Amino acid sequence: MLPELGHFALILALLLAGLQAFYGLAAPALGRERWLAAVIPATAGQVVMVGTAFACLVASFVRFDFSVAYVAENSNSALPLVYRIAAVWGAHEGSLLLWITLLAAWTVAVAFGVARLPPRFGARVLGVLGLVSFGFLLFTLATSNPFLRLDPPVPDGRDLNPLLQDPALAMHPPLLYTGYVGFAVAFAFAIAAMLEGRLDQTWARWTRPWTLAAWAFLTCGIALGSWWAYYELGWGGYWFWDPVENASFMPWLVGTALIHSLAVTDKRGLFKSWTLLLAIIAFSLSLLGTFLVRSGVLVSVHSFAADPARGVFILAFLVIMIGGALTLYAWRAPLLKSDAGFEFASRESFLLFNNILLVIAATTVFGGTLAPLISDTLGLGTLSVGPQYFNPTFLLPMLPLLALAAIAVHANWKRGRLPARRRSLLGTALAGLAVAFALVFGYYAGRAGLALLSLTLGVWLILSTLVDPLDRLRRGLSMPRAIVGMTLAHVAVGVFVIAVTAVETYTAERDIALAQGETAHVGGFDFRFDGVGALDGPNYDGVQGTVQVSRDGAPVITLHPQKRRYLVQQSVMTEAAIASQAGRDLFVALGEDLGAGRWSLRIQIRPLINYIWLAAALMALGGFLAASDRRYRNVRAPATAPVDTGQGSPA
Amino acid sequence: MNRFLLPLAGFALLAIVLGVGIRHSKTKGVVVSPLIGRPAPDYVLPNLIEPAEKFDSRSMKGRWYVLNVWGTWCVECRAEHPVLVEAQRSGSLPIVGLNWKDSDEEARSWLAALGNPYVAVPVDAEGRIAIDYGVYGAPETFLVDPQGVIVHKHIGPLSAEIWQRDFVNRTTGAARTGS
Amino acid sequence: MIARAMLWVFCAAWAGAAFAIDTTQLPDPRLQARYEALTHELRCMQCQNQSIADSPVGLAADLRREVAEQLTAGRTDQQVRDYMSARYGDFILFRPRVSGRTVWLWALPGVLLAGGAIVAWRIVRRRSALAAAEPDADSGDLDT
Numbered sequence: 001m002l003p004e005l006g007h008f009a010l011i012l013a014l015l016l017a018g019l020q021a022f023y024g025l026a027a028p029a030l031g032r033e034r035w036l037a038a039v040i041p042a043t044a045g046q047v048v049m050v051g052t053a054f055a056c057l058v059a060s061f062v063r064f065d066f067s068v069a070y071v072a073e074n075s076n077s078a079l080p081l082v083y084r085i086a087a088v089w090g091a092h093e094g095s096l097l098l099w100i101t102l103l104a105a106w107t108v109a110v111a112f113g114v115a116r117l118p119p120r121f122g123a124r125v126l127g128v129l130g131l132v133s134f135g136f137l138l139f140t141l142a143t144s145n146p147f148l149r150l151d152p153p154v155p156d157g158r159d160l161n162p163l164l165q166d167p168a169l170a171m172h173p174p175l176l177y178t179g180y181v182g183f184a185v186a187f188a189f190a191i192a193a194m195l196e197g198r199l200d201q202t203w204a205r206w207t208r209p210w211t212l213a214a215w216a217f218l219t220c221g222i223a224l225g226s227w228w229a230y231y232e233l234g235w236g237g238y239w240f241w242d243p244v245e246n247a248s249f250m251p252w253l254v255g256t257a258l259i260h261s262l263a264v265t266d267k268r269g270l271f272k273s274w275t276l277l278l279a280i281i282a283f284s285l286s287l288l289g290t291f292l293v294r295s296g297v298l299v300s301v302h303s304f305a306a307d308p309a310r311g312v313f314i315l316a317f318l319v320i321m322i323g324g325a326l327t328l329y330a331w332r333a334p335l336l337k338s339d340a341g342f343e344f345a346s347r348e349s350f351l352l353f354n355n356i357l358l359v360i361a362a363t364t365v366f367g368g369t370l371a372p373l374i375s376d377t378l379g380l381g382t383l384s385v386g387p388q389y390f391n392p393t394f395l396l397p398m399l400p401l402l403a404l405a406a407i408a409v410h411a412n413w414k415r416g417r418l419p420a421r422r423r424s425l426l427g428t429a430l431a432g433l434a435v436a437f438a439l440v441f442g443y444y445a446g447r448a449g450l451a452l453l454s455l456t457l458g459v460w461l462i463l464s465t466l467v468d469p470l471d472r473l474r475r476g477l478s479m480p481r482a483i484v485g486m487t488l489a490h491v492a493v494g495v496f497v498i499a500v501t502a503v504e505t506y507t508a509e510r511d512i513a514l515a516q517g518e519t520a521h522v523g524g525f526d527f528r529f530d531g532v533g534a535l536d537g538p539n540y541d542g543v544q545g546t547v548q549v550s551r552d553g554a555p556v557i558t559l560h561p562q563k564r565r566y567l568v569q570q571s572v573m574t575e576a577a578i579a580s581q582a583g584r585d586l587f588v589a590l591g592e593d594l595g596a597g598r599w600s601l602r603i604q605i606r607p608l609i610n611y612i613w614l615a616a617a618l619m620a621l622g623g624f625l626a627a628s629d630r631r632y633r634n635v636r637a638p639a640t641a642p643v644d645t646g647q648g649s650p651a
Numbered sequence: 652m653n654r655f656l657l658p659l660a661g662f663a664l665l666a667i668v669l670g671v672g673i674r675h676s677k678t679k680g681v682v683v684s685p686l687i688g689r690p691a692p693d694y695v696l697p698n699l700i701e702p703a704e705k706f707d708s709r710s711m712k713g714r715w716y717v718l719n720v721w722g723t724w725c726v727e728c729r730a731e732h733p734v735l736v737e738a739q740r741s742g743s744l745p746i747v748g749l750n751w752k753d754s755d756e757e758a759r760s761w762l763a764a765l766g767n768p769y770v771a772v773p774v775d776a777e778g779r780i781a782i783d784y785g786v787y788g789a790p791e792t793f794l795v796d797p798q799g800v801i802v803h804k805h806i807g808p809l810s811a812e813i814w815q816r817d818f819v820n821r822t823t824g825a826a827r828t829g830s
Numbered sequence: 831m832i833a834r835a836m837l838w839v840f841c842a843a844w845a846g847a848a849f850a851i852d853t854t855q856l857p858d859p860r861l862q863a864r865y866e867a868l869t870h871e872l873r874c875m876q877c878q879n880q881s882i883a884d885s886p887v888g889l890a891a892d893l894r895r896e897v898a899e900q901l902t903a904g905r906t907d908q909q910v911r912d913y914m915s916a917r918y919g920d921f922i923l924f925r926p927r928v929s930g931r932t933v934w935l936w937a938l939p940g941v942l943l944a945g946g947a948i949v950a951w952r953i954v955r956r957r958s959a960l961a962a963a964e965p966d967a968d969s970g971d972l973d974t
Contacts, residue, residue: 234849235884242879270957277658284662297672311673319666326659333655341960349954356946360939367938370668371926377671380931382682386881386924388871393939397946414961513853574849591851600851682875685919752888778892785917787875787889 003068006056007147013049013100014141016042017134024127028120028195039123043111046133050104054097057146058088067153070094070146076159076568078539086170087160092294092310093146095173099290100136102174103129103181110185110210117206124192125185132184135317143310159539159568168228176221176248180286182214183255187283190276191325194332199272204265207279209632211262212485215255216623222248223616234574234589236509236604238612241390246369247289253362254282257355259623264351267413270340273333274355280329284322285362291318297373345416350408357401364393395450402457402497406432406464409490424467432460444506444607451505458497465490485626492618499611509604515597523605526550527588532599540564540573545590545599547577561590561601576602585609684785684804691718691795692783696773699750699758706773708747711795715822717746718793719769720781722753723761725789731808732765738811739768743819748772751781751789794818850886854898861901868897868907871924872914881924 019042027035057070061084066072074090089095107129114122140146163169189207193199225245230238239245258278265275291297295311342348367374368385375383406428410421418425436455440448469487472479508523516531530546542564549556559577566573576589584607591600691708698706719735721728739746748769750758755774762772775781784793794803794817803817852869856862866883872893874885882890882897893914900910914922926932 240879273655281658291669295669295673295676297669297676308673308676311669311676315666315669315673318669322662323659323666326662330653330655330659334653339960341957341962341964342954343958343961344954346961348957352953353950356950360942360946363942364939367935370665371932371935373672374668375931376675377668382919382921383926383932384873384921384924385926385935386871386873388925389935396939396943511851511853589849589851591849594853600853602851682919682921685916752892778889779896781889782892782896782917785919787918 002056002059002063003065003147003149006053006060007145009049009052009056010137010141010145010147013046013053014134014137016046016049017130017137020046020130021127021134022130024123024125024130025195026127027123036119036123039126040111043107043126043130046130047104047108050101050133050137053147054088054101057094057097058085060147061085061088064157066155066157067149068146069148069150072150072154072157074160075157076539077156078568079157079160079165080538082167083160083165083170086164089173090160090164093140093144095177096136096140096144096294097146098173099177099181100133100140102177103133103136103184106178106181106185107133110188113206113210121192121196124195125188128188128191129184132188132321135321139310139313139317143313159566162540162564162566162569162571162573163232166228166232168224169232172221172224172228174221175217175224179214179216179218179221179255180248180251180289182210182217183251183279183283183286185210185214186258186279187325190279191328194276194328197332197335199276199336201266201269204262204275205632208259208262208266209627209629211255211259211279211282212623212627215252215259216620216627218248218252218255219616219620219623222252223613223620226616227613230609231576231578232573234576234602236576236587236589236602236606238503238609241368241387243369244293246365246390247285247292250362250365250369251282251285251289253358253365254278254285257358257362258282260351260354260358264348268340268342268348270338270342270348271352271355272336272338273329276329276333276336278355278359280322280325284318284325287314287318287321290314292369342414343416345411345418347408347411347413349416350404350411353404354401354408357397357404360397361394361401364397365390368393399453399457402454402461402493405490405493406457406461409465409468425464428463428467429456429460431463432456432458435459439502444502446506451501454497454501458494458501460494461497462491462494465494480629480631481625482629482631485622485624485629487622488625489619489622492615492622495611495618496615499608499615502608503606503612507604507606509602511591511600511602513594513598513600520601520603522603524551525556525586525605527601527603529599529601531597532590535562535564537564539568540566542572543590545588545601547588547601549579549586557586559586559588561588563590580610583607682787684801686785686801687804689801690799691793691801692780694773694780694783696775696780699755699772699774700762700767700769701771706747706771708773709799711745711747712799713797715744715797716770716795717744717818718749718784718795719746720749720751720784720786720789720791720793722751722789723757724753727808728790729765731790732768734809734811734814735768736766738809738814738818744822745770749780749784750774751786752776752778792818794821796822849880849884850890852883852894854894856898856902864907865898865901868901868910869894872897872911873922873924875918875922 020039023035023038023042026032027039060068060071061075062081064071064075064077064084066075070091070093074087074094075084079087087094089098107126110125110129114125186207189203189210193203225248226238229240230236258275261271261275261278264271291311291314295308295314297311368389371385372383375381407418407425410425411418433456436452436459439455440446440452465487469479469483472483510520510522512520514520514529516529519526519528521527526549528548528550530548532543532545535542535544542562544560544562547559547561549559557579559579561577562575564573564575565571574589576587579586584605587602587604587606589602591602593599693708695705695707698704721731735746738744746769748771750772752775758772758774762769773780784791788806790808792805792809793801796802803821805813805817854865856865869883870881872882874880874882874887874890876887876889877885880890882893896913897910900913905913911923911927915927920927926935928936
């Protein structure tokens, strides 16, 4: 019964989402004040129905209902409970339902948030969210229903993909989608503002916390995926410039630009049309990511859902949503004018540069990701674009961005008074250079070149960012969360740059064949291979190696890299053994049995690699802190706002 | 032009590219070989079915023939095999079976059990000739014309229909235009 | 990321191994460095999301052997790339070759930077003229 109930709930959700969109958009447009009252009930109904459908699918997984095709495909009677729940979003159909469910969750938060805003505006925001929800529900029901039954049912399921049986990857899609979907809120605010024909600084202030929260979630999602790839795929890499990764990275880059341009619109009423455009593009790229992953147009993704019918549907949806939004933009944006000025070295200038460079970076990633498709369309033949293209071209806008960020934190709004900050700027820059020199020639004593430049920029950014907050602390001034958050995020960017530079420049690695008792010397450590033994897991078996790590004769740690064979799908998985020390990871992965007791092993010493994800976590924390600033909670609509309920910031 | 129309124009171009991408998505991952229209690489390899002598690819010059890349480890080759046997029976085109990265013993017992559709079975144990032919998965099948030029390549298992349409018909069609 | 995982498992199941650990050791460290760089920029034609350095399939091993032999025989990197693309097409090159057909891709970042600089300069020039005309109502705080 449950699957039918879920299916029915989805159909009801579709109808209610249609009503939500209709009343939300038509009531203000036609001036039917009475219709406004229908928006909230329709929204509430839609959310409840989506929640019901999601709960039904979870229950089907928990109860091993292998009569449901999707459950039979992605679960198994030996699968532990936590992964049975995670299996809900383990493939196309369920992950789509997760997308819709998270949109419903955002919708609830927004519905409470906009209660304080003018009713017409709030109705339009909910109307746009309803339209997005409607499109995705229609997509699910038409092409990707997760509740289809198997006839006859199978006795047992085919198991969840072993790669996904991992805590980090279980959490990766929910966080990533929460970020993607969160940009729908900024998008809805932008559309509502354009429909109202009113876009003032208050609008930017309403939009900022939502965008910050979405951005922070997206940061977490991307970082978790990268962390998982590092320890689970067994290559020791953390970013591959794969089309699917790029699909999540492009909205992040544009979202980062958006939170900065919103600051200018909020503070100075400038960049209005640009901010609107970024809000539209950030969400469009989220939708595009969904399209790329599910339509089979790029090589990376042909095993997720190589179904052209799905591709056609999402493309039609993209054309309606994005095409509609951009048409509205072309019509409304010319009306937005501002005569406010700013000087060359003002904060506005730097945020302008920030936006331009981030958009250039996003466009480069976009071009590289779609190049095979574009080349194919123009009849220029097939081609591949890999890290060898992305790494250098991405650095091109990023290095100046870092330098400008280090300067920008000292700039004032409107007036260019940087010369007054000369001493802080020069001091921190010189300190950065000194630390970089010490690291490159002293501590790591390795290659210089680009590492010297990027380490300098990273350290400079951290020091420069800290000058003003420390000064405030010293003078006993208040520290609003927005400033704490911004400081944290910028420091995190510096940490990130230092960590990536160290990993990329000073990783010591060897792929080596070792017999039992033999030792490999890598990066100052000795790795002695003590052979392999049998391994017995709940739904896998395999072998486990023993590697004794020592340094200068003193034992450091014993590592146990594994090679697992998952029984249902008969697939082999590498479980690398990783020891995280302060300042580095020791990484050992077990390869193949080369015969005669010899095994191939991958040994890596990756300096500071954990700081990459620590930095991402700090960035996200900064985003959440800034989103929860009091400033945004006390925003009222001019004139007719109801009493502030203290709610509104998403957590 | 109104510069605020630029984003819409850009998106329209993107939509076209994505639309074309969907149309082509069924053949994604199938790489068009740069060798089509070029001379088939020559090679001399041991012949599995005539162990006494080597097989020289130049011995096939002057007539149409098919080069089929197979291995006993390849699941789809087994599905394809009856089509080849049937094609050989109809006698339309000689088929050379390049045995790719395989064990001689298993290959022999495969042919004994399932029938031998090949005029020769050159043994490419190290996979070097397969690289010269740009092979990246078995089965792959090439059509070579009397001048020794690769005319067509099929990736994946053959069916009777594909055999007739893409291989046999090409030889007769070319014979007609040639005469 | 999920999609990557799916394809990857498909390849892993096919080849019976999870990923390649390539223990090839060329005598000359400079040759070894070139070997590692080259094998990382050639795409595996079977597991199309991996380079031949990472891919566990047999073909990738054959291609690695080919690269090692050619480098040892004194071929240049470009000769090895050309050898590969003559057989497998440009699809095998993760670093697109610079040609008339890819010039737009390689020019993209530079063109964007130049365009961005022009746009930034024009906006700042206009806004600073406006600022100069305004009375100095100060907003000198460093708030976000």
